Amino acid sequence: MTTRTAPARPGGAAGTTRPKPPRGARRLAAWGFPIAFVLLGLIALDWLGVGVGGLISGFGEVAGLLARAWPPTLADPATTFAHVLDTLWMAIAGTALAALLAAVLGVLAAGTTSPGRTVRAVALSVIVACRAVPDIVFAVFFVAAIGIGPLPGVLALGLHSVGMLGKLFAEAVEQADEGVREAVAGTGAGPAQRLFAGVAPQVAPAWIAATLYRLDINFRGSVLLGAVGAGGIGLDLKTAFGFTDYPEATGIALVTVAVVLLVEAVSVGLRGQLLGAGRTVAVPRVRELRVPWTRGRIAAHVAGWGGLALAAVACRQVGASPAALADAAAGSVAALGEFFPPDFGPVADLLGQGLLETAAIALGATLLGTLAGVPLGLLAARAVAPNHGVRLAARTLLVGLRSIPDLLLVLIFVAAFGLMDGPVAGTLALSVFTAALVAKLVADDAEELRAGPREAVLSAGAGPLQELALAVFGQLTPRLVTTTLYALDVNLRAFFILGIVGAGELGYALSQHIRALNYDVVTAIVLPVFVLVLAVEAISARLRSALR
CATH class of the missing domain: 1.10.3720.10 (MetI-like)
Known part of the structure; x- marks a missing residue:
């Protein structure tokens, strides 16, 4: 039930009043999450062996593969x-x-x-x-x-x-x-x-x-x-x-x-x-x-x-x-016995390492994708882009990236790198997918920015960078936190996509057990990832509550 109130304050949600958390909690969430996210992402990239040189050479390998794949047939x-x-x-x-x-x-x-x-x-x-x-x-x-x-x-x-x-x-x-x-x-x-x-x-x-x-x-x-x-x-x-x-x-x-x-x-x-x-x-x-x-x-x-x-x-x-x-409903009830109870025995030795690799790939891809997607999304937003030409170019790139299915991205990067560098290829493929996802959400959020805070900052004599830092990111921070965690959630679920082509240990094991019809082992692999996803959703809910 919503609580009706007298006229809502400008910028507030009409018709509802919600107690805000203490300012200290909001400040801790606003500063603590980005710092922790960047540190964990860098650690994950280092553990996977993804460096600046690897990024440059990796995208060069992809360009070489695309050149060999032309003309299409x-x-x-x-x-x-x-x-x-x-x-x-x-x-x-x-x-x-x-x-x-x-x-x-x-x-x-x-x-x-x-x-x-x-x-x-x-x-x-x-x-x-x-x-x-x-x-x-x-x-x-x-x-x-x-x-x-x-x-x-x-x-x-x-x-x-x-x-x-x-x-x-x-x-x-x-x-x-x-x-x-x-x-x-x-x-x-x-x-x-x-x-x-x-x-x-x-x-x-x-x-x-x-x-x-x-x-x-x-x-x-x-x-x-x-x-x-x-x-x-x-x-x-x-x-x-x-x-x-x-x-x-x-x-x-x-x-x-x-x-x-x-x-x-x-x-x-x-x-x-x-x-x-x-x-x-x-x-x-x-x-x-x-x-x-x-x-x-x-x-x-x-x-x-x-x-x-x-x-x-x-x-x-x-x-x-x-x-x-x-018939599908009846068959589904009968099939439950093949998936439960889960059998952890065949995968007990690889679950820990596999989960760690899955989390590292998801964290690294989310960090790289967010670093690329936020600027692209801001340039694609009418309210933030410096001019129409820049916005049109950013929108075109954004639509092009979003039109590529994630399976296709993974196949391209794994084909370019080879299976020996599967986790690195998977990380880079997911980072491109994440960049498109984050850019789309950031562009949509930036279109809804309130003009008042930006005008107030500019009237105080602030320059473009100060306006961007204070008025734009100041308003976008709560939504950006949610967007980043949503992208991390999506990338954690992508472990199976990587496993189809051998780009991730846990996903590959899942793919193999599916082919062998070992459905109770499939459940044993999926359940820990499911718990990990729920943990990310819980963190996201707490941060949204702290930043509202």
Whole structure:
């Protein structure tokens, strides 16, 4: 429940008051985290053997590989495009499944619409669990439960996406104007009418925009799932690199990147229209439950119904019928016995070293990616970039980096370095992926900076660097801490991607035991990483609380 107050102070969150932690705690978090993060990152890079000379030579090796891979070829263009389309159908069906589940969980998890504390706690727990388990782990489980094919990929993408969409959906419901719900309730409407007439019209644009953003993410993720038995273009990429047919791999990669850019362009355009049109929500009159057909409502309906039609086609293409989903549920229950209890015996000797290497790769990649991503994100932000030309160049580079699936990055770097330097190659590959991720989040945050602090600093005679340090980073610090820890979280989960191509000891062991169908050992490997991820999430929550 939110607490209504008198007019909110400028820059504060209207309608809520939260006690702030002591200034000393905020200062300690603001200074202590960056120092600790940089020190740990440098230690990790030194332990992995990644130095300045290695960075220069490493990217030189990648450039040499790309030169050998040019010009690109496509041995069978029809098959390649068919597999890309399969990957796209898998992403659409998985996103649709996630949106359906997240809509229910979001309403149950929101403090303003949940029927009770117990129900809300259960809904929040499901959302957190889905977010904590990587989609690749879900995919392995469903492949074991129902066999190889696109359906395990759809279920994996759907369940993992619930973690993100459920959280965003619940936040959107809690931020909806309570006055509309009260007006609808005043007519004697029941709970369902209050939900559909008082809440749904307000949150629909944000829900659809979040779903479109998740579709963008899921297409990249479905490329990886193809390499573990879910079908699609991911297996073609892995096979081409495995046979060192680099021109063919380049051709497949270019087609994949082009489709990623197309999906992102459509997603960004639709999200912009929906969120722009949905800023003003018309309030229905007290004596009628009809919601006016505003521009936002029309846009939401067109996107929503069009998306449902597309999702129905996608589900048919991948075989995600109600009967198939019921069979998958039954098979999943039966498969649980193969994964539990975990068997730590075969991996007891490598778990400690493997976890240390996984954490070092994640820390090193996050540090390098953050150092590169923060400047790129600031230059790509309209509110911070020195001029339009610089911003356009930064945006172009950012979009180009984000269009490269993480599996493709790892394959390129491992092919350039060789398996002997697998951890170094994996660290550099993840650092490029992290730079794109951090830059995107920083650019979005920088666009929302308040002008008041910057104007105050400039009026005091400060120069550009002082303005950047005091007014820009002063406002960005809490979000930057969250962004950095989120990137670390993502990189910890990437250990399996590295293991597919032998770039990480723990991930390689996981890959081998999956092939041997030793699923109880798979659980033994995944559980410690899962605990590590939860620890990072707990630290992130504490730091966000200290810096708010």
